[in-house]
Structure formats: structure tokens, C-alpha cells
Amino acid sequence: MKDFDLSLYLVLDPILCADLGMVETTRAAIAGGATIVQLRDKHAPTAAMIETGRALKQILHGSNARLIVNDNVEAAIAIGADGLHIGQEDINAADARRMIGPEMILGLSVETEALASAIDASIVDYAGVGPVFATPTKPDHKQPIGLDGLARIVGLCPVPTVAIGGLKAEHAANVLTAGADGLAVVSAICGTPDPQAATAFIANAIKEARR
Numbered sequence: 726m727k728d729f730d731l732s733l734y735l736v737l738d739p740i741l742c743a744d745l746g747m748v749e750t751t752r753a754a755i756a757g758g759a760t761i762v763q764l765r766d767k768h769a770p771t772a773a774m775i776e777t778g779r780a781l782k783q784i785l786h787g788s789n790a791r792l793i794v795n796d797n798v799e800a801a802i803a804i805g806a807d808g809l810h811i812g813q814e815d816i817n818a819a820d821a822r823r824m825i826g827p828e829m830i831l832g833l834s835v836e837t838e839a840l841a842s843a844i845d846a847s848i849v850d851y852a853g854v855g856p857v858f859a860t861p862t863k864p865d866h867k868q869p870i871g872l873d874g875l876a877r878i879v880g881l882c883p884v885p886t887v888a889i890g891g892l893k894a895e896h897a898a899n900v901l902t903a904g905a906d907g908l909a910v911v912s913a914i915c916g917t918p919d920p921q922a923a924t925a926f927i928a929n930a931i932k933e934a935r936r
């Protein structure tokens with residue numbers, strides 16, 4: 726059984742993090758209680774992804790948080806990341822698993838009940854389910870599923886799930902009630918005036934929702 730905690734999953738965005746930078750934003754988010762950090766930079770060349778990923782790995786060292794790389798299998802392997810996240814339009818999950826080996830965490834995005842039912846739990850370790858709400862952070866996002874859609878999709882996933890898309894601290898209770906194991910956020914942390922406090926605020930909402 727792989728050891729990872731989806732509770733508060735930070736997805737980095739280089740534009741939103743521009744002031745502080747992705748590395749310092751991550752340092753703050755880890756101090757605030759983020760449990761997973763995803764390096765997501767849709768336009769960075771592989772060499773730049775690897776450089777940033779190595780810096781992030783140093784920051785996460787000594788914490789229980791995990792480092793996941795979005796889309797780029799080569800970078801994930803070169804960084805020695807804990808995992809890789811792919812979507813339905815990225816590399817096929819079985820091919821990704823063959824490339825990253827059995828130990829790395831593999832996350833897969835699912836947007837529909839059919840895709841949730843099709844997850845092979847011998848290949849995929851968790852599902853990113855969304856978008857729950859519309860969000861300007863990912864202009865090409867799919868049709869929002871809402872909290873009811875989230876509950877239906879999560880109920881069909883044979884693996885742990887993290888909800889994503891337009892989520893803030895105020896959604897923690899509803900997202901957990903829908904059955905997701907955690908919240909993935911970008912703009913609720915990246916680019917806020919105090920990312921450590923923003924992370925701690927969401928972490929506390931999750932903790933309260935679980936009481």
C-alpha cells in the first residue's frame with residue numbers, strides 16, 4: 726500500500742505564483758500543512774521542469790508531503806518525484822505505469838462516471854475528480870460536475886480521490902461529505918498574499934470538517 730495523503734493537494738501554477746515563485750510558495754504551503762505538491766507548468770521545457778522539480782524535492786525532504794509531476798513522465802523520473810499525474814488526453818495510464826515502474830504514485834484525472842468506472846486500480850493509485858466548479862485557472866476545463874456529480878463519480882472510483890476545480894476552504898465540508906479524500910487547489914494558495922496562512926486556513930477547514 727503506497728503511503729500518501731490527498732487531504733490538501735497543492736497544484737502549482739507558475740503565473741499565479743510569479744511574485745513568490747513556485748519554490749517559495751511550496752515552502753510556505755508545506756509549513757501551512759499541504760500534504761501533496763504537484764509541479765504543473767504546462768509550457769516549461771523538460772530541463773526547466775527537472776530543475777524546478779529538484780528544488781521542490783529538497784523543500785519536501787524531511788516532510789511527509791509527496792511531490793507529483795504533471796504530464797511529463799521524463800521529468801518525473803529524472804527528478805525522482807514521488808509520482809506522476811496524467812489526464813485523459815495525456816499518455817495512456819498503462820504506458821505511464823510501465824515507464825515509471827511499480828513504486829511511483831500514478832494519479833489520473835476523471836471527469837465522468839464512465840471514466841471513473843474504467844479506472845484500473847492495479848495501475849492507478851488515485852483519481853483527480855473535477856472540475857467541481859468552473860475555474861479561470863484552467864481555461865480548457867471540462868463541464869463542471871458540481872457537488873452532486875462529485876459524489877456520483879467518487880462513488881464509482883475504485884481508488885482514493887481528490888476533488889479539484891474552483892475549491893476554497895468553504896467547500897471542504899461538502900467535498901468530504903461527497904466522499905472525496907481531499908481538496909486539490911491552485912488559486913486558493915498560489916498568488917495569495919500569504920500562502921502559508923492560506924494553506925493553514927484550508928487545512929484547518931478540512932480538519933474541522935472531519936471532526
Ligand SMILES: Cc1ncc(COP(=O)(O)OP(=O)(O)O)c(N)n1
Pocket residue numbers: 734736763765767795796810811812813814815832833834852853854863887889909
Ligand atoms: C489532482 C489533479 N487533478 C486533475 C488534474 C488535471 O489533469 P489534466 O486533465 O491532465 O489537465 P492538466 O492539468 O494537465 O492541464 C490535475 N492536474 N491534477
Ligand SMILES: Cc1nc(C(=O)O)sc1CCOP(=O)(O)O
Pocket residue numbers: 736834853854855856857859860861862863866867889890891892909910911912913
Ligand atoms: C489543474 C486543474 N485541473 C482541473 C480539472 O478539472 O481537471 S481544474 C484545475 C485548476 C484548478 O484551479 P483552481 O483551484 O484555481 O480553481
Ligand SMILES: [Mg+2]
Pocket residue numbers: 795796810811812815
Ligand atoms: Mg495533463
